[in-house]
Amino acid sequence: MFKIINQFFGGIGNFKMLGLLMFFCQTVYAQETLSSVLARMKPQTVVKIHYRETRYLELLDKPWKGSGYFYVFPGGMIKEQWYPQRQIMAVKANKLYYFDPFADVRYQGEMEGDTGGQAIAFKGLMAGDEELLQKFFQIDFYNRNKSWVLTLVPKQPRLAEQLSRVVISGAINQSANKIEIFLTDGDRHVMQLEATERGDQLNHKVEQLLTELQSKN
Amino acid sequence: MAWRRRWFYIGVVSLIVDIFFIADFKTDLSAFFIAGESAEEILLANEMQSGALSSRYIVSVSSEAKASLSSTFISQFKSELAAIEGIIDVWIPGKNTVAIAAVQKLYVPHAGQIYSLEPEFYLDKILTKNGLQDRAAILKKLLLSPQAPIIKKIARQDPLLLSLAGFESVRGQFKGVLKKDQRYQNLILQTEPAGLDIKQQKRIQKQIKKVFSDLVDNQDHIYSLAMTGVPVFAVRTQQLMQGDITKVSIISSVLITLLFIWVFRSYKTLLWTALLMVAVVSSAVFVTQLVFGYVHGITLAVGSTLIGICIDYPIHALVHSQAVAADQRTDAISRIWPSMMLGGLTTLIGYVALGFSGYPGFQQIAVYAGTGILVSLLLTRYVLPAFFGKQKIHRPTMLFAKTWIGFCLRYRMPLLIVVMLLLGLSLSNISKLRWIEDMQQLTPELDQLKENDRMIRSRMLSSIEPGRFVLVSGHDIENALQLAEQVYQKLNALKIKGQLHEFYGLYPWLLSRKQQQINFQTLQDRLDEKTISIWKKALVKHGLSVSRLGRLEYPETEFLTLSEISDSPVKRFIENQLVVSDQRVLILIWLAKHQPEALDKAFLDIPSVQYFSQRDLLNRMAGEYQQRAQISLLIGLAVIILLLLMRYKNLRVTFQTLSPAIFAAFFILAGWVYTGQAVSFLHLVGFLLAVAICVDYGIFYRENRSGNIVLTYQAMAASMLTSSLAFGCLAIADTSALQTLAQVVTLGIVVGFLLCPVIIHPTNE
Numbered sequence: 002m003f004k005i006i007n008q009f010f011g012g013i014g015n016f017k018m019l020g021l022l023m024f025f026c027q028t029v030y031a032q033e034t035l036s037s038v039l040a041r042m043k044p045q046t047v048v049k050i051h052y053r054e055t056r057y058l059e060l061l062d063k064p065w066k067g068s069g070y071f072y073v074f075p076g077g078m079i080k081e082q083w084y085p086q087r088q089i090m091a092v093k094a095n096k097l098y099y100f101d102p103f104a105d106v107r108y109q110g111e112m113e114g115d116t117g118g119q120a121i122a123f124k125g126l127m128a129g130d131e132e133l134l135q136k137f138f139q140i141d142f143y144n145r146n147k148s149w150v151l152t153l154v155p156k157q158p159r160l161a162e163q164l165s166r167v168v169i170s171g172a173i174n175q176s177a178n179k180i181e182i183f184l185t186d187g188d189r190h191v192m193q194l195e196a197t198e199r200g201d202q203l204n205h206k207v208e209q210l211l212t213e214l215q216s217k218n
Numbered sequence: 219m220a221w222r223r224r225w226f227y228i229g230v231v232s233l234i235v236d237i238f239f240i241a242d243f244k245t246d247l248s249a250f251f252i253a254g255e256s257a258e259e260i261l262l263a264n265e266m267q268s269g270a271l272s273s274r275y276i277v278s279v280s281s282e283a284k285a286s287l288s289s290t291f292i293s294q295f296k297s298e299l300a301a302i303e304g305i306i307d308v309w310i311p312g313k314n315t316v317a318i319a320a321v322q323k324l325y326v327p328h329a330g331q332i333y334s335l336e337p338e339f340y341l342d343k344i345l346t347k348n349g350l351q352d353r354a355a356i357l358k359k360l361l362l363s364p365q366a367p368i369i370k371k372i373a374r375q376d377p378l379l380l381s382l383a384g385f386e387s388v389r390g391q392f393k394g395v396l397k398k399d400q401r402y403q404n405l406i407l408q409t410e411p412a413g414l415d416i417k418q419q420k421r422i423q424k425q426i427k428k429v430f431s432d433l434v435d436n437q438d439h440i441y442s443l444a445m446t447g448v449p450v451f452a453v454r455t456q457q458l459m460q461g462d463i464t465k466v467s468i469i470s471s472v473l474i475t476l477l478f479i480w481v482f483r484s485y486k487t488l489l490w491t492a493l494l495m496v497a498v499v500s501s502a503v504f505v506t507q508l509v510f511g512y513v514h515g516i517t518l519a520v521g522s523t524l525i526g527i528c529i530d531y532p533i534h535a536l537v538h539s540q541a542v543a544a545d546q547r548t549d550a551i552s553r554i555w556p557s558m559m560l561g562g563l564t565t566l567i568g569y570v571a572l573g574f575s576g577y578p579g580f581q582q583i584a585v586y587a588g589t590g591i592l593v594s595l596l597l598t599r600y601v602l603p604a605f606f607g608k609q610k611i612h613r614p615t616m617l618f619a620k621t622w623i624g625f626c627l628r629y630r631m632p633l634l635i636v637v638m639l640l641l642g643l644s645l646s647n648i649s650k651l652r653w654i655e656d657m658q659q660l661t662p663e664l665d666q667l668k669e670n671d672r673m674i675r676s677r678m679l680s681s682i683e684p685g686r687f688v689l690v691s692g693h694d695i696e697n698a699l700q701l702a703e704q705v706y707q708k709l710n711a712l713k714i715k716g717q718l719h720e721f722y723g724l725y726p727w728l729l730s731r732k733q734q735q736i737n738f739q740t741l742q743d744r745l746d747e748k749t750i751s752i753w754k755k756a757l758v759k760h761g762l763s764v765s766r767l768g769r770l771e772y773p774e775t776e777f778l779t780l781s782e783i784s785d786s787p788v789k790r791f792i793e794n795q796l797v798v799s800d801q802r803v804l805i806l807i808w809l810a811k812h813q814p815e816a817l818d819k820a821f822l823d824i825p826s827v828q829y830f831s832q833r834d835l836l837n838r839m840a841g842e843y844q845q846r847a848q849i850s851l852l853i854g855l856a857v858i859i860l861l862l863l864m865r866y867k868n869l870r871v872t873f874q875t876l877s878p879a880i881f882a883a884f885f886i887l888a889g890w891v892y893t894g895q896a897v898s899f900l901h902l903v904g905f906l907l908a909v910a911i912c913v914d915y916g917i918f919y920r921e922n923r924s925g926n927i928v929l930t931y932q933a934m935a936a937s938m939l940t941s942s943l944a945f946g947c948l949a950i951a952d953t954s955a956l957q958t959l960a961q962v963v964t965l966g967i968v969v970g971f972l973l974c975p976v977i978i979h980p981t982n983e
Contacts (some may be wrong), residue, residue: 060361060373062761163367186370 035142035151036131047074047203050196057189071194072207079210091214098214107214147173161185222604226497226597233500241503242512272413275447276792277426278674280402282440291439292403298429299407304422307790310707320787321385325726326372329381329736330741330772335706335725340383341744347752353378354756357767377753377767380741384726404674404950408790413448416456423453445672454667462951467518468788470947474940481614481936482536490605491532494597502590510583514952517582524587525690526944527565527911528594528936531558535598537933538924548603550924555599557921560865561914562595566857568910571854572903574846580903616819619935620928626975633976641881644888651891653844654898679722686814688721688807688821689830695780698803699730701826705807708820718817720810727792731777745770785982806830847902854906858913866920874919878973879912882966889965900958907959908966911941915974920982931975938971 050071057064077093091098100107112188134140139154151169155161165185171177182190279295281287292310300308314641325332334340343349357379361368372381407426411418423445430443478488502524506513538554539547566588573584626633688705692698702723712718729737754768782798783789797804809817817829862872890897915934922930945967948960 056362058361058370058761060370060766061358062758065362112649188370 027058035140044073044075046200047072047207048196049198049203049206050194052080052195053193055191057191059187070197072203072210074203074207079207079214081210089210089214093211098211100214144173149173220604222601226601226604226745228491230493230500233497233504237503237507238261241507243514243518244514272448273409273411274413275407275409275426275445275449276674277405277407277443277445279430279441279443282442286401287403287441288437288439291433291437291441292405295430295433296405298433299405299426302417302422302425302429304410305407306410309406311404311406319501322368322372322381324380324782324786324788326375326675327775328734328778329376329378331738331775332726332729332778333380333383333737333741334705335729335733337737337740341740344378345749347745350749350753350756351759352785354760354762355755358760358762361762372752373767376772377770380772407447409449414669415451416453419449420453420456423450439958443672444674446667446674456515457969458952462953462956463515463518466947466951466956469950470526470944473943473947474529477939477943478529479535481616481939487536490602491529491536493605494532495525495529495592495603497597498594499525502586504580505589506586508854510582513586514579514582516579516955517586524590524944526941527587529940530914531562531594531598531943532591532602533936533940534933535602537936538929539603540614541929543923551599551603554923557917557923558595558598560694560861561917562591563861563971564913564917565691565910566591567854567857567861568907569849571857573904574850574853597822606816608646608710614932614936616932616935617771622712622972623928623931623975630976635882637973639916639977641884644884644891647891648884648887651887652894652896654896666722686809686812686829686831688809688817689828690807692805692827693801695798695803696730696732698805699724699728700732702805702807703730703733704824705821705827709807712812715816716807718812722795722808722810724792724795724805724807727788728778728780728783730848734777738772741772745772778833829951844899844902847899847906851902851906851909854910858910862913862917863966871920874978875916876913877977878916878970879909879966881973881977882912885908885969886962886965898958900955901962904959904962905966908963908970911963911967912970915971919974919978919980927980930980934971934974938967942967 048071050073052069052071054067055064056067066084067082068084068120069080072079072081079089079091082088086101086103088102089098090101107184134153137156137160139156141152141154143150145147148170153167153169155164155166163185165183167183168179168181170179170181171175176194176196178194180192180194182192184190277299279287279292296308296310299305343928344353356371357369357377360366360379361373363369369379372379383837409419409422411422413419426445427443429439434441443723475488475492478491479485482488503513503518506517534554535551535558539550542550569584569587569591572587573581617715688709690702690705692701701726706721706723706725709718709721709723713720748769750768753770754764757764780798783792795806795808797806814829814831821827821829859872862875863869864874866875886905886908887897890901915938918930918934918937919927924930924933942964945960946962948956949964951957
C-alpha cells in the first residue's frame with residue numbers, strides 16, 4: 002500500500018500534503034483541542050487552494066519548485082499540478098486516482114488499509130478520526146504566539162523508515178498555510194497554501210477533473 | 219489337516235498385523251500414471267508432483283454483476299487467506315510491494331554485474347554524450363516522480379541506474395496489470411504442504427472457501443470464487459479415487475458374496491472362501507509394500523478385481539469336489555490342480571506383461587496380482603481341503619451353462635461356421651480401429667476442472683502459454699545459466715523474425731557468473747575519465763548533484779547467486795522456472811504466443827536445450843505406452859502359447875485352447891470399430907487381461923480333468939461369473955481408466971467363456 006500511495010501521489014510528501022490539506026478548508030480556533038478541530042474536518046463545500054511546493058533534495062543541486070491547485074470537497078480532494086508539468090491526482094471516498102498526461106500513465110484503485118499507515122492516517126484526517134490518527138502517529142498540537150502547529154510523527158517502523166515528521170501550521174483562527182514534510186534521509190518538502198475560492202460553483206471543475214482521471218483513454 | 223488350518227490362521231493374523239504397522243497407502247494419481255524417460259523428464263515429473271509450483275493455487279474472485287470488484291474486499295480476503303494455517307504467501311500477480319523493495323535491496327549492489335546480456339552493445343548506447351545527457355534527464359525525472367523514494371536509494375549507489383536496465387520487460391508486465399479487467403481478480407497462494415499432501419490441501423481448500431463465503435456474507439457483494447492448481451486437481455482426483463475404491467470394493471464384495479451364496483447355498487463355504495481371500499489380499503498388500511515401499515490406491519481398486527479372479531480357483535475346486543464322495547475330494551482337487559496351475563500361470567503372465575506396459579503403477583498391480591494368484595492357487599490346493607473335510611455342500615447346477623453347453627454340443631458345426639464368419643468380418647475391419655492420440659481424453663472426469671483451469675488462467679494478464687517452454691538442462695546452476703543465456707539470444711532472434719511474441723527467462727533475476735564477470739570487466743574498461751567528465755557535465759546541465767552522483771564508482775562485489783535470491787522475496791519470481799537437484803539443474807523459459815515448429819528447430823544444435831510441451835510429452839508418453847502395451851500383449855501371448863505348447867506338444871490343440879480368448883478379443887475390437895469408439899493403450903491392457911483370464915477357461919475345458927464336460931463347464935461358469943462380476947463392478951467407478959478395464963475385461967471373459975464349447979473339442983469327454 003505504501004508503495005502504491007507513493008506511486009500515485011508523487012511520493013511521501015505529496016500524499017501527506019493531500020491528506021493534511023483537509024485542515025486548510027477549516028478554520029482553527031486558538032485553545033481548541035485536537036478533538037474539536039478534527040470534529041469539523043469534513044468540508045461542507047468545494048475549496049480551491051493555490052499551492053507552491055518546494056522540494057529540497059540531496060541529489061539536486063538546487064531546490065525543485067512546483068505549483069498548482071488543490072480542490073478539497075466533501076468526501077475527497079484533487080491535486081492539479083500545473084508547473085512544471087501538468088499532473089492530476091485525487092482521493093475520493095476510498096479510491097485513488099492518478100493521471101500523468103505526458104507519460105500517459107494512469108491508475109485508479111481503492112485504498113487498501115492493511116499495510117499503509119499513511120493511507121490510514123489520511124483516512125483518519127479526512128474523517129476527523131482522532132482514534133485512528135492516534136493509533137499510527139504521535140500527535141503534538143499546540144499554540145505558539147499567534148499561530149497553531151500540529152506535528153505528526155509516525156509510530157509504525159515501516160512508515161518511520163522514510164518519514165520523519167509532518168508539521169502543519171497556520172495563523173490563529175485561520176486555515177493552515179504551510180505544510181512541511183521531513184524525510185528520514187534529510188530531504189524536505191515545503192508547501193505554501195492559499196485559499197483562492199470556495200463554493201458550489203467549483204463543482205463543475207471538480208467533476209471535470211474527476212472525469213479526466215477516470216477516463217479509460 | 220488341523221495343523222494346516224492352525225498355521226493358516228496364524229499366518230493370516232500375522233500378515234494383517236504387519237500390514238497395519240508397515241503399509242503406506244498412497245493416492246497420488248500422477249505418480250501412478252506419469253513417469254519420465256530422460257533425467258529431465260523425471261525431474262520435471264517430480265517437480266510437477268512436489269515442487270514449488272505444485273503447492274501453488276490461483277484463486278480467482280469475480281463479480282457476478284457488471285460492477286468492478288471492491289479492492290477493499292480483495293485486500294481483506296488476501297489478509298484472511300494469509301492467516302490460514304499452511305499458506306505461506308499470498309500475492310496479486312504483478313503487484314508486489316515487498317518484492318519491489320527486495321529487488322532494490324538485492325540488485326543495486328550488483329548493478330555493475332547484471333545490467334545486460336550484451337554489455338558492449340548496451341554501453342555503446344548509453345556511454346555517449348547524448349546517451350549520458352538522456353540518462354541524467356531520466357534520473358532527474360525519476361527523482362521527482364512517484365518512484366522517488368526508491369530511485370533516491372538506487373541513485374546513490376548506481377547513478378547510471380544500471381541495475382534497472384534489465385527490468386524493462388518486467389515493467390512491461392506490470393504495466394499490463396494497470397489495464398486489467400476490474401470485474402475479477404486473481405490471487406496466488408503458496409502453501410507450505412506439498413500440493414499432493416491431500417489431507418492438508420483438502421483442509422486448506424475448505425478454509426479458503428469458508429473465508430470467502432464468510433466475507434461475502436458479511437458484505438453486500440455478489441462475488442464468486444474459483445480456484446485451480448495442482449492441489450485442486452490432486453484433491454479432486456483423490457476424492458474420485460477414494461470414492462471409487464469404496465464403491466467398487468463394497469459393491470463387488472457384496473455382489474460376489476451374494477453370487478457365492480446363490481451358487482453354493484452355504485455360509486460355511488462362504489466363510490472358508492472369504493478367509494482364503496483375506497489371506498490372498500493380505501499377502502498381496504504385504505508383498506507390494508515390501509517391493510515398492512507403498513501401496514497405491516489404484517492398485518487396491520484394480521486389485522479388488524483380483525478377488526474375482528483368485529476366487530475362481532477355490533470355486534473351481536469346490537464345484538469339482540462336490541461331484542465326488544467326501545473322502546475323494548482332496549483327490550479331485552489334486553486331479554484338477556495341473557489345469558488350475560496352468561490357468562493361474564497364464565493369468566499371471568497377463569499381469570506380468572501388464573507390468574511392462576509403461577504405466578508405473580501397473581508394475582504394482584502386476585506384483586499385487588501375481589502374489590494374489592500364486593497364494594490363491596497354493597491355498598486352494600493345500601488349505602481349502604483342510605476346511606471342508608467331509609461336510610456336504612450344495613452342488614451348483616448353473617442351468618444356463620448346462621443349457622448353453624448342451625446347445626453347443628448339439629449344433630457345434632453350424633455355430634463354428636457362424637463364429638468363423640464373424641471372425642472374418644471382424645478381422646477385415648480391424649484396420650479401421652481409431653486410436654486416442656490426446657492423453658487428456660483419458661481423464662474426461664476432470665474435464666470440468668480443466669475448463670475451470672483454462673478460464674482462471676485466461677484471467678491472468680501474462681501471455682504465457684501454459685505447459686509450453688524451453689527446457690534448459692545443466693549439470694549445475696552455472697552451466698544451466700550459461701546455456702540459458704545462449705538460448706535468450708536465439709529467442710531474441712525468433713522475436714525479431716516474428717516467430718515468438720515474448721519469452722520469460724531467468725534474466726534479469728539471475729545471470730551466470732561468467733556473464734556477470736564480463737559485464738563488470740566491460741563496464742570498468744569503459745568508465746574512463748573522459749566518460750566521467752561527460753557525465754558530470756550532464757549532471758550540471760540537469761541541476762543534479764555532481765558531488766553525490768558524479769563519481770560513477772561500481773566496485774567489484776561478490777557475484778549475485780541463486781542462494782541470495784532464494785533467501786529473498788524475489789524467489790517467487792524464479793521458483794517456477796528452476797528445478798534444482800543434486801545432479802541436474804533445469805531452467806524453464808516460459809513462452810508467449812509462438813510458432814512451435816520454429817522453436818523446435820531453433821535448439822537442435824544445443825543438446826541440453828529443447829522446446830518442451832507438457833501436452834506433447836503426455837501424448838508422446840501415451841504413444842509409448844500404446845506401443846509397449848502392444849508389445850506386452852504380443853509377448854504375453856507368445857509366452858502363453860509357449861506354455862500351452864509345452865503342455866500339449868501339439869500346435870492345433872494349443873491354438874484351439876487359445877482360440878476362445880483370442881476370438882473374443884477380436885470380436886471386441888470389431889465392436890469398437892463399429893461403434894466408432896477410440897481406443898487407448900488402456901484398452902489394450904484390458905484386452906491382455908481378458909485373454910490371460912479367458913485362456914484359463916480354454917485350459918479347463920480342453921483338459922476336462924473331471925471327465926465330465928458338463929461339470930467342468932459348470933465350474934467354469936461359476937468362475938466366469940465371479941470374474942466378470944468383479945471386473946464389471948469397475949464400471950461403476952468414476953475414473954474412466956477403471957471403466958475402460960471393466961468394459962474390456964468383462965466382455966472378453968463372457969464372450970470367451972461362451973466360445974469354449976463352440977471352438978474346443980475337449981479331451982476325456
